Amino acid sequence: MPQKIHIEIDRELCTGCGICIRFCPKDVLGESGTLNQYGNFYTEVKKLEECIVCRQCELYCPDFAISVEVKE
Amino acid sequence: MITGKELREKYIRNQPTAFCPGCGDGMVLNGMSRAVENLGIERKDIVAVSGIGCAAWVVSPYWRVDTLHTTHGRAIPHAIGVKVGNKDLNVVVVSGDGDCVGIGGNHLIHACRNNIDLTVIMINNGLYAMTGGQVAPTTEHGEKTITTPYGNPSQGMDVAELVKAAGASHVARWTTYHMRELTKEVEYALEKKGLSFIEVITQCPTRTGKKDNLSTLEMLEWYKNNTSKNPEDGKITVGRSVDKERPEMADVIYEQIISAGGTLK
Amino acid sequence: MRSPGVYFQEGNLACAEGAMAAGLGFFAGYPITPASEVMHHLARTLPATGGRFIQMEDEIGSMAAITGASWTGLKSMTSTSGPGFSLMMENLGYAYMTETPCVIVNVQRAGPSTGQATKPGTGDVMQSRFGSHGDYEMIALSPNSVQEMFDFTVRAFNLAERYRTPVVLLADAGIGHMREKFTIPEDIEIVERKKPKEGDREFFHTDEKDHVPPMPSFGEGRELLVTGSTHRGDGTRDTAGYDTQDKLVRRLKAKIDDNQQDIIDWEEDSVEDAELVVVSYGSMSRPARGAVKRARKDGLNVGFFRPKVMWPSPEERLKEIGKNSKILLAELSLRGYRMEVERCVGSEKMHVYDRLNSLPTIDMIYTKIKEVMG
Numbered sequence: 001m002p003q004k005i006h007i008e009i010d011r012e013l014c015t016g017c018g019i020c021i022r023f024c025p026k027d028v029l030g031e032s033g034t035l036n037q038y039g040n041f042y043t044e045v046k047k048l049e050e051c052i053v054c055r056q057c058e059l060y061c062p063d064f065a066i067s068v069e070v071k072e
Numbered sequence: 073m074i075t076g077k078e079l080r081e082k083y084i085r086n087q088p089t090a091f092c093p094g095c096g097d098g099m100v101l102n103g104m105s106r107a108v109e110n111l112g113i114e115r116k117d118i119v120a121v122s123g124i125g126c127a128a129w130v131v132s133p134y135w136r137v138d139t140l141h142t143t144h145g146r147a148i149p150h151a152i153g154v155k156v157g158n159k160d161l162n163v164v165v166v167s168g169d170g171d172c173v174g175i176g177g178n179h180l181i182h183a184c185r186n187n188i189d190l191t192v193i194m195i196n197n198g199l200y201a202m203t204g205g206q207v208a209p210t211t212e213h214g215e216k217t218i219t220t221p222y223g224n225p226s227q228g229m230d231v232a233e234l235v236k237a238a239g240a241s242h243v244a245r246w247t248t249y250h251m252r253e254l255t256k257e258v259e260y261a262l263e264k265k266g267l268s269f270i271e272v273i274t275q276c277p278t279r280t281g282k283k284d285n286l287s288t289l290e291m292l293e294w295y296k297n298n299t300s301k302n303p304e305d306g307k308i309t310v311g312r313s314v315d316k317e318r319p320e321m322a323d324v325i326y327e328q329i330i331s332a333g334g335t336l337k
Numbered sequence: 338m339r340s341p342g343v344y345f346q347e348g349n350l351a352c353a354e355g356a357m358a359a360g361l362g363f364f365a366g367y368p369i370t371p372a373s374e375v376m377h378h379l380a381r382t383l384p385a386t387g388g389r390f391i392q393m394e395d396e397i398g399s400m401a402a403i404t405g406a407s408w409t410g411l412k413s414m415t416s417t418s419g420p421g422f423s424l425m426m427e428n429l430g431y432a433y434m435t436e437t438p439c440v441i442v443n444v445q446r447a448g449p450s451t452g453q454a455t456k457p458g459t460g461d462v463m464q465s466r467f468g469s470h471g472d473y474e475m476i477a478l479s480p481n482s483v484q485e486m487f488d489f490t491v492r493a494f495n496l497a498e499r500y501r502t503p504v505v506l507l508a509d510a511g512i513g514h515m516r517e518k519f520t521i522p523e524d525i526e527i528v529e530r531k532k533p534k535e536g537d538r539e540f541f542h543t544d545e546k547d548h549v550p551p552m553p554s555f556g557e558g559r560e561l562l563v564t565g566s567t568h569r570g571d572g573t574r575d576t577a578g579y580d581t582q583d584k585l586v587r588r589l590k591a592k593i594d595d596n597q598q599d600i601i602d603w604e605e606d607s608v609e610d611a612e613l614v615v616v617s618y619g620s621m622s623r624p625a626r627g628a629v630k631r632a633r634k635d636g637l638n639v640g641f642f643r644p645k646v647m648w649p650s651p652e653e654r655l656k657e658i659g660k661n662s663k664i665l666l667a668e669l670s671l672r673g674y675r676m677e678v679e680r681c682v683g684s685e686k687m688h689v690y691d692r693l694n695s696l697p698t699i700d701m702i703y704t705k706i707k708e709v710m711g
């Protein structure tokens with residue numbers, strides 16, 4: 001069975017710092033241009049199909065806002 | 073492998089944090105949590121002690137372990153009380169550069185001399201961030217801060233060298249650019265007997281960033297370009313600089329109790 | 338640790354013995370005259386009782402270490418004198434705010450500053466009560482014999498554990514260095530801290546009448562949040578909220594205030610209808626009592642009053658006495674207890690015999706008694 005990847009970004013926890021965008025080797029992530037309730041532009045998933053599940057984004061996120069889930 | 077969400081649910085509380093967007097403090101917390109997870113240490117066996125400043129908040133109130141949030145500069149002696157009180161606990165101190173080596177410098181030196189089994193993580197952002205960006209013992213000579221508007225007349229201090237001379241059994245330096253290495257280093261520190269000292273050069277977008285006119289990402293890029301594992305390179309040296317064996321104080325105190333015929337209280 | 342029996346020893350040693358009798362599990366200290374003998378004796382003796390001894394880099398560290406150790410479930414103590422006591426003030430406030438039981442022995446010497454290290458003084462009475470910043474209450478005991486160095490040290494631990502608060506043993510060089518007979522009794526009442534019951538989640542708030550929440554220890558899996566910042570019942574900080582600050586600071590105060598009857602202690606002699614009552618404490622109270630005895634023998638209507646607990650002060654009793662009698666406060670300080678006694682008895686009633694650095698003779702105090710009585 002192929003992998004099913006799901007990337008969850010908690011919009012309220014994400015501060016839009018852009019660190020995950022910088023450290024993603026595959027340009028999966030990008031700015032949403034939308035504000036959350038704390039006034040931060042949260043990040044969103046742009047190219048899910050490119051994701052190689054390296055988990056670099058999770059490792060660098062200061063706010064534990066991003067989660068990469070894989071379902072077999 | 074644990075997902076970001078699982079890690080958050082297991083180790084973090086009281087979110088959203090009070091850290092500014094892009095602050096490296098949360099990254100250090102991320103690395104620490106992963107280190108504990110990778111080693112399979114139970115959270116109930118960890119006590120995290122901190123002092124005052126932004127870095128102190130890393131563990132209290134955010135880390136889901138027993139925490140002791142103490143007075144400015146005094147995390148280490150409080151932690152010594154915890155460790156000598158119950159040496160089965162893994163005691164972790166997280167402290168900013170001002171807290172750790174400014175007001176608390178003497179305690180740091182003596183904790184290294186004692187080689188007490190603590191993991192001391194010093195988050196170095198080069199100034200006093202919480203109180204408004206004043207000059208710190210780590211601020212470079214000539215730097216302009218709010219209390220050195222004409223340039224820092226003093227010199228920045230190499231804390232890793234200081235703790236090495238003072239006798240720490242494990243010393244390392246990384247930056248928030250080096251999350252993988254940092255995580256591994258915290259793992260090593262937690263397992264290492266004796267005083268482990270890890271300096272993490274960390275971006276403070278609000279104070280350092282504003283002062284130097286650098287964004288979070290530019291600071292991380294700067295860490296990448298200006299650090300090296302090779303001291304010959306003339307850059308900021310990162311990596312493990314000390315790893316040696318010395319008697320650990322809590323162990324010795326416990327041995328002395330046993331040999332005096334005491335049964336540990 | 339000595340077995341029950343009668344000994345001839347100095348006060349500082351009796352204090353160390355009292356601590357061990359009370360179940361001392363952790364001592365941290367820094368050398369200072371005239372308190373060092375407390376730690377000398379513990380350094381040698383404590384390990385065999387299963388307790389940990391450590392000499393720290395300074396008194397700031399000592400106070401911090403005993404606070405940390407208390408949270409591992411151990412009874413903890415430090416000993417010092419004036420200069421070190423000053424250094425402990427910040428972390429003493431922290432222990433109070435975090436409701437950490439511990440005992441701080443201050444063998445007072447003549448100050449201010451370095452003053453005279455081997456000479457007794459009681460100039461730290463106000464500091465022991467008000468020395469840390471912010472609104473708080475403190476318990477401080479004042480022994481006047483080697484026996485009381487033992488007994489009051491035990492009691493200091495009992496009060497600390499009972500009320501989850503730091504307690505100061507306010508001795509002085511006179512008592513600390515004096516040698517006399519004292520007894521270690523067979524039966525000693527020992528109080529242990531209130532531990533949480535199954536399901537308890539709040540360790541910094543309680544609706545119980547005594548205002549004392551249960552205290553867990555580190556390592557029990559409770560994910561404790563212990564902080565010197567203003568906090569809620571579950572330990573989470575509230576750095577700006579009015580209600581949290583109000584509730585916490587008032588409860589901490591009430592913990593001492595509302596339990597005063599259990600805490601305060603004094604002795605008195607022939608106070609009723611006395612024309613003059615001599616109030617004295619610590620080593621000074623010994624010649625002071627001698628002078629009162631002599632005066633009574635000579636037919637003078639003089640009483641004697643000695644607070645054994647300085648803080649909270651025996652306020653009500655002092656006020657009553659001050660209604661009918663003149664007061665002569667005899668102390669080894671210019672400002673030791675003066676403001677408190679004067680507050681209770683009023684300035685018209687208040688007379689003072691103050692002395693710096695050494696005990697007066699009975700004669701000297703007696704002369705003052707006669708002078709005041711006119």
Ligand code: SF4
Nearest residue numbers: 014015017018020061
């Ligand atoms: S690193 Fe975390 S907080 Fe920053 S943009 Fe990405 S998900 Fe958001």
Ligand code: SF4
Nearest residue numbers: 024051052054055057
């Ligand atoms: S797991 Fe790796 S590839 Fe996928 S989004 Fe995160 S950083 Fe990019």
Ligand code: SF4
Nearest residue numbers: 091092095126201276
């Ligand atoms: S001031 Fe600096 S160190 Fe403090 S939270 Fe903000 S970014 Fe982080």
